[in-house]
Amino acid sequence: MEDLFIEGKGFIPKVELNAQTGVLNFSGQSYHEYTDEFFDPIFAWISQYLKEPGKKITVNFRMTYFNTASSKCFLEILEMLKAYQNNCGGQITVNWYYQANDYDMLETGEDFIIDTQLNINLIPY
Amino acid sequence: MLEKLYEYYKKIPPETWYEDKNLAHSHVFFNGIITQNVIMCFTEKILKILNSSDEITNKLAFGIGVELSQNIQIHSVERALDKNDQRIHGKGILLCEKFPSFLVLSAGNVIKKETVKFLDDKCKFINHLNHEQLREYYNMERRQSLITKRKGGNVGLIDMAKKSGNPLNIHFHTIDEKYSFFALGVRINS
Incomplete structure (x- = not known):
């Protein structure tokens, strides 16, 4: 399976989904007007990647800003991973990075x- | 200013950034099609007018500016094709105003009259919730939006109240028997 890489710019987040290492990175800003449309290939990639059971996956969120539509998309990704962990023997680690004084990002x-009941590591920087 | 936003909406030339010489405080209006480029310009202008060295206040103002703009993009009844990106976007008016100790970001757009009560009730409900209750409500509505596969997060109003820590200010202006103008203002303490 090929990696999925999207170069971040302005309102588009940097997305690095590595099929070999199982590391999925999301960083930067996300406020695309067509957020749902933007995330469609990402959902398709993750869905394909999760077809094989028992994988070890690490997800890193290093977002500086994202809109509410992106928030829903992140929730959907986390739900996909949760289902994989609960039903397919997946080992999921989720790291949520936030600027130390950014309480809003911490609260998020x-x-x-x-909301997901996932064990998410909250990591200040 | 919310009460006058419809007047500005009618009088400001379309697709322009505008300043009213009669207003003493720093401000900028935009009236027209809310494209992605307009949102990027609006958030740049917000940060310039805010002129704050506090990164968190800047992020807060930036985020509220995006949500207000995208509310128009998605929910405005008036829609038009943008010649540059060849896509249809909502039309409306955006305003950023700077006062000595706070910033006010406002947005206005045309809505169907039957939406007035829903929006009025929703904003009043949001305004009586405290911060923790807003977090709970946000999570509940976001999950509902995921389940029903609605476009967008549908939690923009809650998000703006939660982030700003201030009530949502709203005003409705009746245009005719079918349409009203919805003006929404969010105060950001600086």
Whole structure:
């Protein structure tokens, strides 16, 4: 399976989905007007990648800003990973990076923990 | 200013950044099709007018500017084709105003009259929630949006109230028997 790489610029986040290492990185800003459309190939890639059970996957979110539509898309990604962990023997690590004084970004990470019941590491930088 | 936003919407030339010489405080309007480029320009102008060295306040203002703009993009009844990107976007008016201790970001667009009560009720409901209740409500609505596969997050209003820590200011202007103008203002303490 090929990697998926999207170069970030302005309102588009940098996306690096590595099929060999199982490391999925999201960073930068995300506020595309057509957010759902933008995330479609990402959902398709993850869905394909999760077809084989028992993989070890690390997801790193290093977002500086994302809009509410992107927030829904991140929730969907986390739900896909949660289902994979619960039903397909996946070992999932999620790291949520936030600027140390950015309480809103910290709270967002906490809210994803509450909402998904996933064990998400909240990591200040 | 929310009460006057419709007047500006009618009088400002379309597709221009505009300053009213009669207003003493720093401000900028945009009236027209809300494209991705307009949003990027609007957020740049917000940060310039805000002129703050506090990165978190800047991020807050930036995020609220994006959500206000994208509300128009998605929900405005008036829609038009942008010649540059060949896509259809919502039309409306954006305003950034700077006062000594706070910034006000406002947006206005035409809505169907039957939406007025829904929006009025929703904003009033949001305004009576505290921060923790807003977090819970946001999570609930975001999940609902995921389940029902609605476009966007559908939590923009909650997000703006949660981020700003201030109530949403709203004003409705009746245009005719079918349409109203919805003006929304968010105050950001600086």
